[in-house]
Amino acid sequence: MTDTQYTELETLIAELVEIETENPPGNEGDCAEFIQSWFADRGIDADLLTDPYPDRPQVGVSVGDGDPTLVLNGHIDVVPAGDLEQWEYDPYGAERVGNSLYGRGSVDMKTGVAIGMLATVEFASAIESGDLSGSVVFQAAIGEETAEPGTKTLLEQGYDGDYGVVLEPTGFKTATSEKGLAWYEISVVGDPSHASRPDQGENAIDGARPVLDALASYDETVRERSADLVGQAYATVTMLEAGTKENVVPERATITVDRRFLPDETVTDIDAEIDELLSDVESAHDISTSWTRTRTYESAAIDPESPLATTFRDHSAALADAPTEPWGVQASTDVRNFINDAQTEAITWGPGDMTQAHTYNEHVDLEDAATGLEILRSAGREILAGEGG
Known part of the structure; x- marks a missing residue:
């Protein structure tokens, strides 16, 4: 040159x-x-x-x-x-x-x-x-x-x-x-109340705990998957948002998951895994959840x-x-x-x-x-x- x-x-x-x-x-x-x-x-x-x-x-x-x-x-x-x-x-x-x-x-x-x-x-x-x-x-x-x-x-x-x-x-x-990338937002629903009467409400953060535990186990499972050129899959919790004021029991907690996936995995399969994970947690802990996939890179x-x-x-x-x-x-x-x-x-x-x-x-x-x-x-x-x- x-x-x-x-x-x-x-x-x-x-x-x-x-x-x-x-x-x-x-x-x-x-x-x-x-x-x-x-x-x-x-x-x-x-x-x-x-x-x-x-x-x-x-x-x-x-x-x-x-x-x-x-x-x-x-x-x-x-x-x-x-x-x-x-x-x-x-x-x-x-x-x-x-x-x-x-x-x-x-x-x-x-x-x-x-x-x-x-x-x-x-x-x-x-x-x-x-x-x-x-x-x-x-x-x-x-x-x-x-x-x-x-x-x-x-x-x-x-x-x-x-x-x-x-x-x-x-x-x-x-x-x-x-690798592919999918971001999921998982919402856990509670019932707000004044923090001086916490038992009157239903704390969404308490409901988020078993979801976080299930996601940690899910991450351990997907880490066992790998591809020769790109390495491991991951499911990483990257954000947790809850609460509106110091003295209010939060009615909603939102968990963000960064899911890195392999060429032989599809977002349809991963959606099904998230569905099954949350269904199992809801049944075991009597909580209400919902999720949305906010961004996808195949x-x-x-x-x-x-x-x-x-x-x-x-x-x-x-x-x-x-x-x-x-x-x-x-x-x-x-x-x-x-x-x-x-x-x-x-x-x-x-x-x-x-x-x-x-x-x-x-x-x-x-x-x-x-x-x-x-x-x-x-x-x-x-x-x-x-x-x-």
Whole structure:
């Protein structure tokens, strides 16, 4: 990579980080318009799409009509910066310190978006000149952080292809499998009374205790389930909310459960497990409960030896000494939309340290970013030339 190309990459990452795109509430619009304009300045048509939300546009780019088609995907929303006093650097200042660039979204995942944009321009030029026979699609999606259908909608609207690369920070490891995530809110109903007369009411917190015990046993059970690439399943209680005032016996307690599940588990099966668990607790303890699943990221998997995965593992090993063995992501990404919804062979792959995601003083190593662009260019060219795998 030349000095000019390195500077262009650093500048683009910084420009993307400087645009605040927190979700919630969903402030992606300015960033989507920037990306559209950036492509226009380079002679490439980029569409602003107002589905699924008119006030939160996302971007789709499509170049070429040959086979195969490679889709590069990145989400432009970021989690809120949180307590600004905990940041040593302005979360939207894109400050460079040594080889690191600091800011919310620098790792998750505006560096991935930046290398996808730059690679798309290079591939577009090669496709239009006839040097590459395939086609390239770029997606800048909204709503990934809150399981909204940004990527799903882009795929449905024709920004799809034969292969997909979700450019999340994996440290150049090629993920062919990922866990699913389901959040459950379980409510335990009581009967309020003044705390000076506690026996007059029915304390929902007392009712929550056997539910918590049952959930602890359930977690022990699901931890016995595992998959080779993504490890154990979990059922973790993450929140307990109850009460309205210090001297009021609470009428409701709400328990939140984070359920991480494996590619061979389905949310339908897990719903049934939660139903059975609560039914047993209600019968044994004479309490009333209800539940709702508030968010779902489906699990997903492809053949670890797929042509796409093999190509990216080989190029990552050659250029970044990345591991060559199959690997899976324990978090959840929009790769599920490619695999489950569009039946597209897809991987999760990109530069950056995933442990930096959602942290204070989030930062990306710019040398890693440059290496990531080099790998994406070389692996992408092999795929687009019809040579992948």
